[in-house]
Amino acid sequence: MARKSGGEHSRTGTPAQSPLAPERFPNIPEIAGVRLSAVAAGVRYRGRKDVMLAELAPGTTVGGVFTRSRTAAAPVEWCREKLKSGRARAVLVNAGNANAFTGFAGMSAAETVAKAVATELSCRPAEVFLASTGVIGEPLPHERITRALARLRRGLSGKAWRSAAEAIRTTDTFPKAATAVAEIDGKPYRIAGIAKGSGMIAPDMATMLAFVFTDARLPTDVLQHLTATANRTSFNAISVDGDTSTSDTVLTFATGQAPRHRRISTAADPRLADFRTKLRAVMTDLAQQIVRDGEGASKFVTVTVSGAESPRAARRIGLCIANSPLVKTAIAGNDPNWGRIVMAVGKAGEKVDRDRLVIGIGDWPVTEEGMVRADYQESSVTQYMKGSEIDIRVDVGVGRGRFTVWTCDLTRTYVSINADYRS
Amino acid sequence: MARKSGGEHSRTGTPAQSPLAPERFPNIPEIAGVRLSAVAAGVRYRGRKDVMLAELAPGTTVGGVFTRSRTAAAPVEWCREKLKSGRARAVLVNAGNANAFTGFAGMSAAETVAKAVATELSCRPAEVFLASTGVIGEPLPHERITRALARLRRGLSGKAWRSAAEAIRTTDTFPKAATAVAEIDGKPYRIAGIAKGSGMIAPDMATMLAFVFTDARLPTDVLQHLTATANRTSFNAISVDGDTSTSDTVLTFATGQAPRHRRISTAADPRLADFRTKLRAVMTDLAQQIVRDGEGASKFVTVTVSGAESPRAARRIGLCIANSPLVKTAIAGNDPNWGRIVMAVGKAGEKVDRDRLVIGIGDWPVTEEGMVRADYQESSVTQYMKGSEIDIRVDVGVGRGRFTVWTCDLTRTYVSINADYRS
Secondary structure (H helix, E strand, O other), X not given: OOOOOOOOOOOOOOOOOOOOOOOOOOOOOOOOOXXXXXXXXXXXXXXXXXXXXXXXXXXXXXXXXXXOOOOOOHHHHHHHHHHHHOEOOEEEEEEEEOOOOOHHHHHHHHHHHHHHHHHHHOOOHHHEEEEEEEEOOOOOOHHHHHHOHHHHXXXXXXXXXXXXXXXXXXXXXXXXEEEEEEEEOOEEEEEEEEEEOOOOOOOOOOOOEEEEEEOOOOOHHHHHHHHHHHHHOOHHHEEOOOOOOOOOEEEEEEOOOOOOOOOOOOOOOHHHHHHHHHHHHHHHHHHHHHHHOOOOOOOEEEEEEXXXXXXXXXXXXXXXXXXXXXHHHHHHOOOOOHHHHHHHHHXXXXXXXXXXXXXEEOOEXXXXXXXXXXXXXXXXXXXHHXXXXXXXXXXXXXXXXXXXXXXXXXXXXXXXHHHHOOO | OOOOOOOOOOOOOOOOOOOOOOOOOOOOOOOXXXXXXXXXXXXXXXXXXXXXXXXXXXXOEEEEEEOOOOOOOHHHHHHHHHHHHOEXXXXXXXXXXXXXXXXXXXXXXXXXXXXXXXXXXXXXXXXEEEEEEEEXXXXXXXXXXHHOHHHHHHOOEOOOHHHHHHHOXXXXXXXXXXXXXXXXXXXXEEEEEEEEOOOOOXXXXXXXXXXXXXOOOOOHHHXXXXXXXXXXXXXXXXXXXXXXXXXXXXXXXEOOOOOOOOOOOOOOOHHHHHHHHHHHHHHHHHHHHHHHOOOOOOOEEXXXXXXXXXXXXXXXXXXXXXXXXXXXXXXXXXXXXXXXXXXXXXXOOOOOOHHHOEEEEOOEEOEEOOEEOOOOOHHHHHHHHOOOEXXXXXXXXXXXXXXXXXXEOOOHHHHHHHHHOOO
């Protein structure tokens, strides 16, 4: 068996931090009912933490969305199956090996790990959720994980957010976390999440790895509904390279351990308004952090499409712009190349009125009536493009559909990271 | 009006020739009824030919397929409209300006040029076909073209294939042409074509600029059918970067000027068997030359997908592999990263049997039963990947659908060409 054969990511060592990284890791509060731990188990990397365990209080509900890849990894299949029960007592994640395209051995390795976690924490294997991220196509050395479980359990703490976020990284250059407080019945409930992702970040599917926790008390179907809804405009609105992982997973856990609010039985309950907003904010923050850590990224780009036939059409047009190599390389070169935006809008295949297409970059309107504006001053826009936060607005002139996607530029560094790391 | 604002391509000067270029320009015979000419009209470039005119004998029929872009250029709209009559007397092409996203002025400029060509050649404007390629979003300086028409007419010759192919280039590093002889009723008929294309080369749409001529006598509907059919497995089977031009155009012209075969009235006529094969061969040759001139390309990649539900599903999977930045950068780095091929197969969304997926690279089988083969020797495959012609075969194990696509790798040079040419 060749090592590094499948390879989502296989570098060891820590690359320089993305220039778009947040200034510091946020201050994440304890979430009642959640304890975390991370250790170096040597699954693939040396000298860094690579396995994290979160223990969840009895009664914790779980929601999840997963990759739509037709070659999904074994842990994704495991979670999809176990999600039906709606209950979770633990989530275990390893980095360095995706346990994807590993045949029947893959599911057997997942089961072995889940059983060992269940024994360690005195729960049922079906209550243990799993995720693996890293090289595709190599057998998971599951004994390295199971051997580390006692150490993981001993280290469990409500404060270990940073080491948990660090342990799940692959080519990520910084650990990702976000938090918010939401009110239900006037009482505060905490939401906190961690995520990983840098390359193989794609549209039209579920997401990357993200784990979000709250101490609110939410029935499984409500939590699932809130998760899927928030996912649509957060993780499903980002793209680094248009490539979709076999392992994308978002799991949300509600422990119900904070002082109780009145029972909630439907996602449409108006008392969830603030929670819905804050959950979406946490997931959007995590999603944007993934883009900010996009492989080789030097600019964070917001593409807002309006005037489309539907939000779905707007999203498709936005992703066409965000995934266009020609648009992305122009942005890398500080080039306000709006002709390429016209091209990308055209190729999306959605209804657009070419002669009413309005493009704006930053605060500058660029086009009107199907051509460039008479007062367009490219020098100002070029100056703007030298910044690291770029806004692109497109109105396609046919309806009221609107969607915002986030992406980064395509640089020589992206090619270097992905072409050269084995040489 | 800022120059270089829209920019498909705007470099002047000739970049180094692609390492994948054919050894020499082919020997293209005269096609009875076709005379060509090319001049330097200064549309945008200095010091090189940039406009070409082909004059066609009376009675010439025409077929065409065009970009499906929703922001198609004015000349594309012109051709689509004029194609209905099925007759052509001339085709005029300029490089350097795409006459795309130029508002109402764009169609007016196209009409002005067509009328001037018609006057020069004593035909009707509706018999003049047009194509423009280059920067998007700038008004076409049509007077530079019309001023050059007399010179173009004086230069008309049956032999001017090379200068015609050179005049229609933008970032192309070599002129592209192909030819074949097809038999109908035992008599030989010639087919010859020229093409341009290097970046903004995309799937799922029509093509790039290509013009194919024959001296056979084919009714318009037959020619159209043959063209659309050959297009599906030639120009529609290539991708450089997944980006679709606003100007993609394939036009085929049948002059009927060679000694006559018996009348052909349907594309299903068995006497067209050889012609069909040869037309497809010429168009495939031209399409592959475009890939060989892909911006920054260092490797020519053939992706053959079999075992899919349908040829359409196989094509979609093939293009997903061919357009994946992670697969393309791995190829650039001589990395037989089959895990990324698994990923790309998975994201296509077509039915696949993960556990019967078979991947082969060159002569090496890589996977079986949903995992890497026990006898896989990566060192041999890595050696193979250092070559410049890479074959990837994927069988997805669910049906009999099959399709082959051609692409190139994604290199730092692609990023440089598209990020930096204005700095």
